[in-house]
Amino acid sequence: MHLAQQTILVVMMVVFSSTLVMAAGLVLALRANEAGRLWAVGHVIASGAGLVIAASASAGSAELGALGAGAYVFGRLTIYRGVRVYYGMSEHAALLHGVGFVTLVLLMLLTGLPDGSRLVHGLAYGLLALISFFTVITMLRSARGRRSIGSPLVLASHLVLLISQVAALSYGATFKGFEVTPFFLQPEGSVWLLAPLVAVLLGLFGFCLMSMEQIIARNESGARTDALTGLLNRGALDMLAISMIARWQRNGEALSCLVIDVDYFKLVNDTHGHHAGDNVLREIATALDNSRRASDIAARYGGEEFCILxxxxxxxxxxxxxxxxLRKVRAIELPGAGGHASVSIGVAELRGGPSSREGLWRSLFATADRALYQAKQRGRDQFMLASSMIEETPVGDALQSVTEPQMIV
Known part of the structure; x- marks a missing residue:
């Protein structure tokens, strides 16, 4: 099946008009997501440039076509920046902006040459092929990309674009004396020449999925972590503790709990304000995170109390x-002339108790909390083993200490 050039231009304008509207909406929807915002802005620029290119082909304006081609290259570079940001790589914003600007100026200057049209098409297609190639390589090298639902669509989109761009360059170099003719300028072309337009739509859809996945992942992470310290919050700790206790029930593997409380923290807040207190909590959380092993679970249990499983x-x-x-926390300086921070720690090992997993977790935490209370009474800035406590507190009082705040600070 063959399509007339006018039909291809109409399809081209319909596709780019659709992607322009969708991308413009995504700019607002993804404004809080850096990678998604770059993808959306890049598609806005590329879609607008595509409409300019289609209009220039209809009007026969070489200058307008060069302007559209330069803008299209700039849009694809912006999309490539978004890919790098998504995979945690340096986006090289200044470099890519410079490449886009130089390309636009160079394309406009080439229109004044006798072979300007041929040079414009060749340079634009060559740069677009390089951008597609680097995008494909970036995604293939990332393990994260293989776990995403949207990334295979984006990868397929750029592979189609790369193949079509390399094919155009190869055909022009082999049969037409290095003259590259874009698919939309073919006097009569196969329906397969519309593959780049389909690839653009596929890529936009894939980028939307990747952005949504990233937003959902961040929301889930935010629901599990404490906003102030970056450690897990109490709810996430409870869930992980239940799973660890289930493993203890199955395999009998040892499981210990450390309950940690900042000494004299109320005095810091009262003397220097809650902002200073928050800074101290963040530094102590960092010390806890740097002290634990990879398999240990650290969380902020509430207020100035932390827990490590x-x-x-x-x-x-x-x-x-x-x-x-204890050593790492002692190195943290308190605001003003307050000296250095310290914590008291209660240590307990799960040895048995209620039959339910929730009951075992409450019992383990309560035992460590009782040991913490003893460490406070013995002078603070120390740890206490639950097994070494001389005076045992009734179980009812221990369970109550989980929900009621200690009077000692």
Whole structure:
């Protein structure tokens, strides 16, 4: 099946008009997502440039075509920046902006030459092929891309674009003396020449999916982490604790719990304000995170209280972690002339108790919390093993300490 050039131009304008409207809406929807915002802005620029190119082909204006081609290259470079941001790479904004600007100026200057049209098409297609190639390589090298639903669509889109661009360059170099003729300027072309337009739509859809996946992942992460410290929050800790206790029930693997409370924290807040107190909490959270092993789970339990769960670790092995925490926290300077921070730590190992997993978790935390209380009474800035406590507190009082704040600060 063959399509007339006028039909291809009409399809081209319909496709780019659609992508322009969709991308413009996505600019607002994805404004809080850096990669998504770059993708949307890039598609807005590329779609607008596509309409300019189609209009220039209808009017026969070489200058307008060069302007559209330069803008289209700039839009694809912006999309490539978004890909790099998505995969956590440096976006090279200044470099890519410079390439886009130089390309636009160069394309406009080439229109004044006798072979200007041929040079414009060749340079534009060559740069677009390079952009597609680097985008494909960037995505293939990223393990994260293979886990995304939208990335295969984007990858397929750029592969189609790359193949069509290389094919146009190869055909022009082989049969037409290095004269590249864009698909929309073919006097009579196969329906397969519309593949680049389909690829543009496919890519936009894939980018939308990738952006949505990233937003959802961040929202889920935000629901699990404490906004102030970046550690897990209490809800996430409870869920992970239940799963660890289930493993303890199945395999009997040791599981220890450290409950950590900042000493004299109320005094910091009262003397220097809550902003200074927040800074102290952030520094202590960093110390906890840097002290734990990769398998340990650290969380902010509430207020100035933290908790670390240590799988495959008995109570005495957990003392090594407690000592590391004490040393790192002692290096944190308090605001003003307040000296250095300190924490008190209660350490307990899961040994048994209620039959339910929730009950076992409450019992383990309560035991470590009781040990923490003893460490406070003995002078603070130290840890206390639950097994070494001389005076035992009734179980009812221990469970109550999980929900009621300690009076000692």
């Amino acid at each position: 240590c799988p495959h670790t008995d109570e005495h092995q957990a003392t090594a972690l407690a000592n590391r925490i």
